[in-house]
Amino acid sequence: MAVAASLVGVLALTACSSGGDSDGDASPSGAPTSAGTGGGTGDGSGGGSSPAAGDLEGSWLATTDGKAVALVVTGDKAGLFATGGTVCSGSAGERTIKLSCTDGSKDRASGTVDSVGKGELKVTWKSDLGVETYTKAEGGKLPTGLPTAGLGS
Secondary structure (H helix, E strand, O other): OHHHHHHHHHHHHHHHOOOOOOOOOOOOOOOOOOOOOOOOOOOOOOOEOOOOHHHHOEEEEEEEOOEEEEEEEEOOEEEEEEOOOEEEEEEEOOOEEEEEEOOOOOOOOEEEEEEEEOOEEEEEEOOOOEEEEEEEEOOOOOOOOOOOOOOOO
16 A cells, blocks of 8 residues: 555656646657657557657556556656665666666666557566556556556565
8 A cells, every 4th residue: 555655646746847738749640759760660559669758758657576666757867666665766768768776676777668659658678577568647646457456565
């Protein structure tokens, strides 16, 4: 229960500093994002295959190996919080996330953004974690359908 309360607190704080609403920033499919991103790969995944740094902005949630994970991106800064006390901070770029964790964990030290689209972010971590899929939390609220069973430990 304390973990869920912590995640909600993190989300509430990041919602206050978002600097804008997300309703007005949708662009037509296939519209250019930013210079240097190249076009889409045409993989048919529906997600943005060439993410711009601004697309990463916000609060993202995942459940991995029974642990809640919150990834928060504001501008080029990133923070990550996971059940069990893992706290990481670092940077987020157009295609990469670089983090340093206070507990010395290297699981999420370096990641490549595979795709970011309507409410979903996929990151491949250069560790045994591999691909992690996050769901975007809008307005400081947990997304619906987020698995929460067993997160109290």
